[in-house]
Amino acid sequence: MAKKLMKGSEAIGEAAIQAGCRFFFGYPITPQNEIPEYMSRRLPQEGGVFLQAESEVAAINMVYGAGGSGARVMTSSSSPGISLKQEGISYIACAEIPCLICNMMRVGPGLGGIQPAQGDYFQATKGGGHGDYHLVVLAPSTVQEAANMVMEGFDIADTYRIPVMLLGDGMIGQIMEPVEFADYKKRELPPKTWAATGWDDKTRERAVINSLYIEPEQMKVVSERLLKRYALIKERETQVELYNTEDADYIIAAYGTTARIAKSAINKARQMGIKVGLIRPKTVWPFPDEAFSKAADTAKAFITIEMSTGQMVEDVRLAVNGKKPVEFFGTLGGFVPSTEDILEQIIKLKEAHE
Amino acid sequence: MEKLDFKRYTFIIGNFGSGKTEIAINLALRHASLGSSMLIDMDIINPYFKSSSKERILRDAGVEVVKPDFANTTMDVPTLPPEIYSPFDRKPDHAVFDVGGDPVGAAVLGLLKDHVMEAREECEFLFVINPMRPMQENKEAIKGLLREMMDKASLEVDRIVINGNLAYETEMEHVVHSEKIGREVSFDLGIPIKCICMREELSDEYKGDLPVLPIHIFMRPAWLDERP
Numbered sequence: 001m002a003k004k005l006m007k008g009s010e011a012i013g014e015a016a017i018q019a020g021c022r023f024f025f026g027y028p029i030t031p032q033n034e035i036p037e038y039m040s041r042r043l044p045q046e047g048g049v050f051l052q053a054e055s056e057v058a059a060i061n062m063v064y065g066a067g068g069s070g071a072r073v074m075t076s077s078s079s080p081g082i083s084l085k086q087e088g089i090s091y092i093a094c095a096e097i098p099c100l101i102c103n104m105m106r107v108g109p110g111l112g113g114i115q116p117a118q119g120d121y122f123q124a125t126k127g128g129g130h131g132d133y134h135l136v137v138l139a140p141s142t143v144q145e146a147a148n149m150v151m152e153g154f155d156i157a158d159t160y161r162i163p164v165m166l167l168g169d170g171m172i173g174q175i176m177e178p179v180e181f182a183d184y185k186k187r188e189l190p191p192k193t194w195a196a197t198g199w200d201d202k203t204r205e206r207a208v209i210n211s212l213y214i215e216p217e218q219m220k221v222v223s224e225r226l227l228k229r230y231a232l233i234k235e236r237e238t239q240v241e242l243y244n245t246e247d248a249d250y251i252i253a254a255y256g257t258t259a260r261i262a263k264s265a266i267n268k269a270r271q272m273g274i275k276v277g278l279i280r281p282k283t284v285w286p287f288p289d290e291a292f293s294k295a296a297d298t299a300k301a302f303i304t305i306e307m308s309t310g311q312m313v314e315d316v317r318l319a320v321n322g323k324k325p326v327e328f329f330g331t332l333g334g335f336v337p338s339t340e341d342i343l344e345q346i347i348k349l350k351e352a353h354e
Numbered sequence: 355m356e357k358l359d360f361k362r363y364t365f366i367i368g369n370f371g372s373g374k375t376e377i378a379i380n381l382a383l384r385h386a387s388l389g390s391s392m393l394i395d396m397d398i399i400n401p402y403f404k405s406s407s408k409e410r411i412l413r414d415a416g417v418e419v420v421k422p423d424f425a426n427t428t429m430d431v432p433t434l435p436p437e438i439y440s441p442f443d444r445k446p447d448h449a450v451f452d453v454g455g456d457p458v459g460a461a462v463l464g465l466l467k468d469h470v471m472e473a474r475e476e477c478e479f480l481f482v483i484n485p486m487r488p489m490q491e492n493k494e495a496i497k498g499l500l501r502e503m504m505d506k507a508s509l510e511v512d513r514i515v516i517n518g519n520l521a522y523e524t525e526m527e528h529v530v531h532s533e534k535i536g537r538e539v540s541f542d543l544g545i546p547i548k549c550i551c552m553r554e555e556l557s558d559e560y561k562g563d564l565p566v567l568p569i570h571i572f573m574r575p576a577w578l579d580e581r582p
Contacts, residue, residue: 005371005486005520014488031402041489115402174402175578176371178486178520264577339577 003178008143008168009034009076011179012102013042015150016074018184021100022048023073025062027055027081030114031170032104035076056081060088060101067097068209070195072154076102078170079120080111082128089163090129094211094222096194098157100150101135102166104173107307107334115334116170118256121311124167125285132223134230136164136237137285139255143177145282155187156237160229161194167284169307171257171336233286240288241280244270248277250349251295253304253316253326255281257336262305265342276346284312292319301353303327303345307336325353358549358565360385361478363441363449363470365463366515367507368482369490369499370455373517375405377482377551378452379412379572386416389447392440395421396462397454398432405452408572418446434462442469456499457506464507480548481511485535486520486528493538500543513548514540516564522579524552526559533562 006014013035016024024039036052043050053059059075066073077085082103092099103124107117124137136156140146146168153164196207213219241259244266245251254262259280269276279295281288296302301324304313313328320326329345331337364381366374378393382405385391395406405412406421413419420437441449453460463470470477481503483496490496504511518524518532529552540547547564554568 003486003520003523004488004491005484006488007371010488038488170402176521177578178523261577264580267580336575338575 003180005176006143006179007034007174007176008146009104009173010038011143011147012076012150012166012173013038014181015147016100016154017042017046017048018181019072019151019154021072021074021154022046023066023071024048024050024075025053025059025066025073026075026077027053027059029078029081031106031116032076032078032102032173034173035102035104056084057088060085060092063099063101064088064092064095064097067092067099068095068196070192070197074100074102076104078104078106079108079117082120082123086123086129089135090131090133091211092163093129093133093135093226094131095209096161097163097209098154098161099163100153100157100166101163102168105167105169113334114170116174116257116307116336117334118169118258118307119309119311120167121284121306121308124165125287125315133226134162134285136160136162136233137167137283138164139167139282139284140172141256141259141280143172143175144179146172147179147181149282151184155189158189158192159187160233162229162233167256169256169258237283238286238288239282240291241278241282242291243278243280245277245279245295248275248295249300250274250276250346250353251299251302252276252278252342252346253281253292253302253312254278254306255284255312258305258307261337261339262342264339265346268339268343269346274346274350281312287315287319289319292316293321293323296320296323299324301325301327301349303329303349305329305337305342305345307331358567360448362445362447362476363451363473363478365451365453365477365479366482367453367460367463367479367503367511368455369484369487370400370459371487372455372482372484372490373519373551373569374455374482375400375403375452376569376571376573377515377517377567378405378450379408380567380569382412382417382448382450383415385448385450390418391416392418392420392446392449394438394441394449394451395419396434396438396451397459398422398434398462399454399456399459403573411572434465438465439469442473457502460503460507463509467508470509478548479509479512480515481513481545482515482517483532483536483539484517484519485532486518493535493542496535496539497542500539511545514545515548515551515567517551519552521574524556526556529556529560530562533564
């Protein structure tokens with residue numbers, strides 16, 4: 001299929017459809033309305049269901065239901081809307097239901113504003129809802145990558161029976177870039193024998209979708225199973241991009257749009273003779289600790305750049321584990337850093353850690 | 355090649371992502387080099403990339419900018435100021451109305467209906483097409499959107515503007531392909547073609563016979579199109 005010029009939000013919608021998603025439940029919020037808008041046009045053409053729910057709380061519970069019956073299902077929202085979905089996400093994680101949740105982050109806290117931000121990193125990677133659980137969190141930095149990650153995200157969700165989050169900043173949802181939909185190559189997936197699809201032939205155990213475990217022994221079994229699965233995911237699904245890191249004295253840690261601007265600044269710094277590289281987590285959970293601890297053996301200093309007051313920087317510091325200094329630079333209010341902003345930070349980092 | 359003239363009031367409508375905003379900015383700047391020029395940003399559906407975000411460049415070039423009340427803030431309140439009517443009283447040499455994408459965005463044109471009816475001879479409604487956009491790949495899809503927008507905004511489209519592009523990956527083959535589809539739409543609907551747009555670097559390569567409006571890109575941040 002030839003390339004098309006697509007908004008990130010549209011590409012996310014199309015990728016979901018091509019990956020076999022036929023159910024979308026959501027509630028509008030800027031800056032991701034183009035996802036439901038696109039789904040509302042395209043899903044009926046594919047015999048699917050688009051439903052605008054009465055609220056985010058309702059939408060995530062519809063996802064729970066559809067996912068529980070074995071369907072490929074997604075929802076999308078932006079920061080305040082994702083907060084409303086947290087209870088449902090925790091239930092879905094406990095009930096081990098695969099689904100895809102897109103968060104196109106806008107600036108907060110509170111209702112905040114509609115400009116891009118990366119302030120939901122903690123929420124996405126450290127729980128968000130109550131209880132002991134994780135989501136797999138994919139963080140695209142281009143429209144093409146967003147499309148690819150949606151397809152892969154559904155497969156990861158089905159492989160591990162886990163909710164997957166696509167964590168983009170508003171910019172990823174709004175920019176337009178050429179996108180190509182390569183033929184979607186589905187992973188080998190386990191059959192959904194657990195799905196509640198009826199019990200007419202009575203030849204199997206009843207499928208029960210549940211997140212309530214009154215007996216402590218039962219709850220413990222579930223938590224231990226999740227714990228094991230998270231370890232497996234960490235081992236198998238961690239993704240990271242290294243850019244100009246081999247000889248780097250200085251390392252930038254950034255994800256999403258910020259990583260992209262960092263690359264532009266790195267290109268300029270390299271022309272000035274500063275050996276700087278980028279470690280870009282593509283999965284922010286599981287976090288690519290190893291890439292950082294390895295780089296800490298040779299690099300002189302790190303800086304994390306985010307559109308937030310400093311969230312991923314905590315994971316970078318844990319991974320670097322005191323071996324080298326880890327600085328931070330953040331933009332607030334919904335402002336996107338410029339190439340020059342980041343270049344200035346690189347120069348400062350070099351001067352401080354010669 | 356045919357000379358490219360514009361009426362006093364140009365309304366730019368089309369699918370979002372068709373390139374309306376870049377065209378509006380380029381036109382307003384071109385008009386400013388010839389006389390008084392206004393740009394009316396009526397886009398209340400696009401949260402990030404509005405023509406009025408380039409206000410400084412436009413004002414420096416002598417373009418007067420009218421924008422939505424909360425444009426370029428973090429507010430998401432889609433309202434337009436009374437100044438949108440001012441071009442009809444003040445009659446600048448040229449005024450360009452950058453209308454939001456899709457039928458939803460075009461609905462705001464209803465506000466100007468009375469003013470347009472009074473000055474219809476001086477108004478030109480341009481429908482921008484970009485067949486590189488999803489659900490706009492062929493003439494039937496484009497005709498469907500065009501009809502839907504005309505219904506929503508209760509207006510007639512006067513001319514088609516062909517603006518086939520894949521952002522920074524646009525090559526002459528995309529321009530040529532888009533021209534073919536644009537001509538089909540034009541033929542089927544009996545709506546003439548106003549011009550064909552392309553990045554300014556490409557315009558020398560164009561061998562066709564449509565008037566060319568070369569486009570200088572304003573809206574894309576440099577880092578977006580940088581390749582290592």
